[in-house]
Amino acid sequence: MHGRALPLLCLLLAMASSAVQANDDDTRRLLNQIDRNLNERERSHLVEETPPDVGPSALITINGTTYSVDATLTDLEPAIYVAINLQQWAKVDQFVEKYQELPGHNPALVLMAQGMVARSKDNHSLAISKLRQAQESDPNMMRAKLELARLLFEDYQSSEAKELFSQISSAGIPDEVRPVIEGFQGALQDRNAWHGSASIGLGYNSNINKENGQEDTFFTCYFFGCFPSVRKMPDPVKSTAMVYDLTLNRRFQLSGNHNLLLRGLSYGNLYDKHKEAEPKNIYYSDNTSIIYAGYNYQDAKNDLSITPLFENNYTNRRTSYQSWGGRVDWKHNLSDRLQVGVNAQHKSLSYKGDLRQYFEGVKENQIGLYGSYLIDAKTVVYGGLNYTRNLQSQQTAQSRSYMANLGIYRAFDAGFNINATALYRQTRHDAEDLFLGGLRKDRQQIYILNVGMPRFAFKGITPNLYVKHTFNNSNIDWAFKYKQTEVALKLEKRF
Structure with a gap:
């Protein structure tokens, strides 16, 4: 092969194969950004709850003062309400046990109290069942209706929660309760709307072609002698750029x-x-667009999505590849602070133009594990493991990738937030490629820092500084080893 054609072919193949991997990383980042933005909206309606200490069963402490509660309807009924308001759930159990033994007790109050205790133990299904029974027992009990509406809101049964809050709002409730109702109604309206983000900015990339400029001299030997040859890889191309991203999300x-x-x-x-380049110039501007549309189940503990997907990648002034596939995501809240999840994805990629002859029957299968922990209202740590299997018609092009990532998100009172992530990936191909010189094995490190500056926001537009450094090491270093630094200052609008 011509000495100049070999590096050019390697460049085209490296660009095409690494583009899919980089796109997966960016897609994962933006999907996590959607979830984080939605969770921040939900958490803005929640209040930290710390139950006070519990004393003897016949006593209740209110604002530091301890009161005696006699085993009578007159004492126990208001005591149950007070214990619920103070979130003294052990007291609620104690008072209800005595209260329901008395003749003339209100069954609806017992059911409501039992439902609230179940909610405190994160048993939302039992809590909703108890509060529905309380409503059936006494349809005019406004407190039970309010607690049921709140539970349905927490359990993402939004339509029924919206209807109940509307009934409560028009029922002549006290003025001090109305802001609470309006807060839930606003949250429900916000939950059912389109959400997303759009950002645009100026950036710099130190190596848009992901090359190393390495030059090697090697000898080709025949029976009549050996002859030196020079192999020169393309030099890294530096460039400024306009960078952008757009996300949209809605549940119906x-x-x-x-x-x-x-x-x-x-x-x-x-x-x-x-x-x-000969015979054609290479243009590095790129765009990746993905649409997910499918089924979602969401309650207070679980978030399950099963969505077909379509992806289009545009590079070198034309469509590089298109893919059809499907994605399954399941997230489970082990507590108010700890969330774990698993995801799986399949894509069948169809390359276009000249790339089709090098990439036939390309399929990509992924499975990943995910976890996040809310340290406090402003700090989240997260991480995950991911396995990717790339299948192609040629065994030398097939590969297995193992990726681990760890990150932290922190918001500061000064009006800044930081999201820092580190990724490590190992990729091993299935068979030796004699053309390239062996069995390819890559080790990749990626470090990403995003600094949001809401302190300088103007009309909802927030500046963001984005920095990403990639170091790819390969045993076939002359072709695939490279370093890349990306920096961008973007303006972001969330909606």
Whole structure:
């Protein structure tokens, strides 16, 4: 092969294969960003709850003063309400046990109290069942209706919660309760709307072609002698760019906890540099757009999505590949602070143009584990493991990748937030490629820092500084070893 054609072919193949991997990382980042933004909206309606100490069963402490509660309807009924308000759940159990033994007790109050105790233990299904029974027992009991509406809100049964809050709001409630109701109504309206983000900015990339410029001299030997050859890889191309991304997300409630989920992502770079090459120039500007549309189940503990997907990648002034597939995501809240999850994805990629002859029958299968822990209202640590199996018609192009990531998100009172992530990936191909010189094994490190500056926000537009450094080491270093630094200052609008 011509000495100049070999590096060019390696460049095209490296660009195409690494683009899929980089796109998966960016897609994962933007999907996590959607979830984080939605969770921040939900958490803004929650209040830290710390139950006070519990004393003897016949006593209750209110604002530091201890009161005696006699085993009578007159004492126990208001004591149950007070214990619920103070979130003294052990007291609620104690008082209800005595109260329901008395003739003339209110069964609806017992059921409501039992439901609230179940909620405190994160048993939302039992809590909702008890509060429904309380409503059936006494339809005019406004407190039970309010607690049921709140539980349905927490359990993402939004339509029924909205209807109950509307009934409560029009029932002549006290003025001090109305702001609470209006807060839930606003949250429900916000939950059912389109949400997303859009950002645009100026950036710099130290190596848009992911090359190393390495030059080697090697000898080709025949029976009549050996001859030296020089192999020169393309030099890294530096470029400024306009960078952008757009995310959209909406759930349409079908019934109960069942929803239709729509998600869209689009992101890319418009570089001001391209490579002069024969026989055609290479343009590095790129765009990746993905649409997810499918089924979603969400309750207080679980969030399950099963969505077909379509992806389009645009590179070198044309569609590089398109893919169809599906994605399954399941997240489970082990507590108010700890969430774990698992995801699986399949894509069938169809390459276009000249790349089709090198990439036939490309399929990508992924499975990943995820976890996040809310240290406090402003700090989240997260991490995950991911396995990717890349299948192609040629065994030398097939690979297995193992990725681990760890990150932290922190918001500061000064009006800044930081999201720092580190990723480590190992990739091993299935068979030796004699053309490249062996069995390819890559080790990749990626470090990402995003600094949000809401302190300088103007009309809802927030500046963000994005820095990403990639170091790819390969045993076939002449072709695949490279370093890359990306920096961008973006303006972001969330909606």
